[in-house]
Amino acid sequence: MSSRLRRSFAAPRRARGSEPALRADKSSSSAALRAAVLSVCLLIPAACTGDDEPGEGPDALATAASDEAPEPLETAAPDASVASFEDESNVLNVAISEPNSLDPMRVQDPASVLIARQLYEGLTRWDAAGERVEPAVAEEIEVSDDAKTFTFTLRDDATFHNGDPVTAQDFAFAFNRIALKRSGADISYLLELVRGFDDVNSFGDAKSLSGIKTPDDKTLVIELSEPYANFPSALTNPSLVPLPEEAFEASDDFSSEPIGNGPFEMAQPFELSAPVVLKAVEGHFQEPGIEGIRFLPFPDAASSWIPFTNDQLDVTEVPTTRIEQAREEYGKDGFVPLLVGSYYGFNLESDELGDTRKRRAINLAIDRETLAEDIFAGTMQPPRGIVPLGMPGFSDDVCGELCEFDAPAARQLVRKLPEDQREVTLEYTREQPQKQVARRVRGYLRDAGLDVKLRGYPFGRYLERLSDGDQSMYRLGWIAEYADPDVYLSALFDSDSPDNHTGFASKRVDSLLAEARRESDEAARLRLYQRIEEIILDRVPLVPVGSFRMFWAAATRVQGVEFDALGGFDAAPISLEG
Structure with missing residues (x-):
């Protein structure tokens, strides 16, 4: 089967100021290497404890989050000399990390993704609640009975920022560019269900996807190699957008002055380490309610918090040390779940983990709530299953007792095991917070009566063991590129x-x-x-550790903003008071 349009937990959603996420090389011969270990400092850098070695028992760790936020960098404050507007009061100022690229094919880090969502418009989008896919550039979507052929009819009023109409050929050009082997696009797997993908991406013999056809300028037909009725949800990704081929080919540096088709366009060329300024597109079918947006780079959420509270910013992430303050002063509408999960997996083919009683005991022995608070400073929330909160189809009771902390029940199960079956090897990468989490979990399992051995590996070696099937109990994370339970359960x-x-x-x-x-x-x-998730959990192949939350704050003058589980927001519906 296909690897089902999924993403390992990697760079695209890492928070401002965190270390680059650890990711497998897309060019590896093993598709299994796409799975990635949770990154250093995971999503929220302030959620990590310090670098001191933690103790051995469950109560040995304390959060290292500081009570004082550092002063912001002067260069990060809004600069009046940057692309001024006629009505400055109608411009949204947003704190971000430094974006890496505005080329749709290279958009992966959180800041780039957020900007791309305003610059470009794909065939489909998520509704404001993040629950249903709705047409965007595609006015109509027709699905074949076998769920393998999708016909998209494009809007007549969709245009690029240079005035050219958006055509089916523009989508075909952009999708083929992503799929081409020589492009080396990390996000090419989003198109791997399209017929002919291997010919273009793996072998490099073909130059275009045979499953994409353009009968006319306003009709795009996509044929898949296997059924997937919810394929339109995959097309919500901000990388899967049209490109004006003629303008793209004529441009010396399209990534600096990209021509999109979204409700906002570039007000000045993109430069690294500089503010990214967008202006509203007059006559766009989304009808943006603000004049423009300034995306202002800051090193981390702590640095942007002071300018935010001084009314220099309209939107920012909240440092973990300021969550309660933000809740009281700005409300909790920006406190949203992310489609990001963390888990310990059991190698069911190993002799060490073959007994279901042992796997169940390990689940019951781990105090996930304390783990979330002590190590992740509340940015992680205890799990209710495999599918994270915020995902359509999420069930808050599917995991049941398996996800509850019950040390006495865990010890009772361990006592039923033969003495020579009470060993567990816990594998992790040597970076923080992986090491901290592993040591904390070791304490929980020892309290349950298990003999736990820790095995730390360099990242590359860790992935090799996963690829070869040599691992025992291992920890990974998973990030969904779009809201569909299939991204978790199938992959x-x-x-x-x-x-x-x-x-x-x-x-x-x-x-x-x-x-x-x-x-x-x-x-x-x-x-x-939901039925599939129940069956899987009954077999206990993993320990759901938790899912993550993003903490945003918006100034009281910001109206109509909807923060979503994909880690951002769309600016077109926003209006500004005062």
Whole structure:
């Protein structure tokens, strides 16, 4: 089967100021190497404890978050000399990390993704609640009975910022560019279900995807190699947008002055380490309610907090030390779940982890709430299952007792194990907070009566062990590029998935996954995924550790902003008071 349009937990959603996320090389011969270990400082840098070695027991760690935020960098403050507007009071000032690129094919870091969402418009988008896919440039979407062919009819009023109409050929050009092997695009896997992908991406023999056809300027047909009724949700990704081929080919540096088709356009060329300034596009079908946006780079959320409280910024992330202050002064509408999960996987093919009682005992022995507070300063929330909060189809009771902390029950299960089956090898990468989490978990498991060995590896070696199937109990994270339970359940538990590192295999689950991918009725499809999740958890192939939250704050003058589980917001519906 395909690897199901998923993303390992990597750079695209890391927070401002964090270290680059650890990611497998896309060029690796093993697709399994796309799975990645949770990055240094994970999503929120302030959520990590310091570098001191933690103790051995469950109570040994204390958060290292500081009570005092550092002063902001002077260069990061809004600069009046940057692209002025006729009505400065109608310009949204947003704190971001430094964006790496505005080329849709290279958009991965959080700041670049947020900007791209304003510059470009794809075939589909998520509604304001983040629950349903709705047409964007595609005015109509027709799906074949076998859920393999999708016909998109484009809006007549969709244009690029240079005035050229958006055509089906512009989408085909952009998608082929991403898929081409020589492009080396990390996000090319988003198109791997399109027929002919391997010919273009793996072998490099073909120059275009055979599954993409353009019968006329306003009709785009995409044929898949296997059924996936919810394919339009994958097309919400801000990388899967049209490019004006003629203007692109004529440009010396398209990434500096990109020509998009979204509700905002570049007001000045893009430069690294400089503010990114966008202006509203007159006559755009989204009808933006503000005159422009200034995206202002800051090194971290602590540095942007003071300018925000001094009314120099309209939107910022909240440092973990200021969450309660933000809640009291600005409300909690910006406190949103992210489609990001963390888990410990069990290698079900290893002798050490073959007993379901042991795997269940490990789950019950871990105090996830304390783990989330002590090490991640509240940016992680305890799990309710495999599918994270914020995802359509999320169920708050699917995990049940398995996700509850019950040390006495864990000890009772361990006592039922033969003495020679009470060992566990816990593997992790040597960076923080992986080491801290591993030592804390070791304390919990020792309290349950298990003999725990820690094995730390360099990142590359860790991935090799996963690829070779040599791991025992291991920790990974998973980030969804779009809101569909299939991104988690199919990628991690389909018998043929290259990212199924647990070795979980179930003909029943495989059959239900295939049925869910064919199902066009949304409610029926989500019920299938909930049933699949129940079956998987009953086999206990993993320890759900938690999912993550993003903390945004918006000034009281900002109206109509909707922060979503994908880590950002769309600016077109926003209006500014005063």
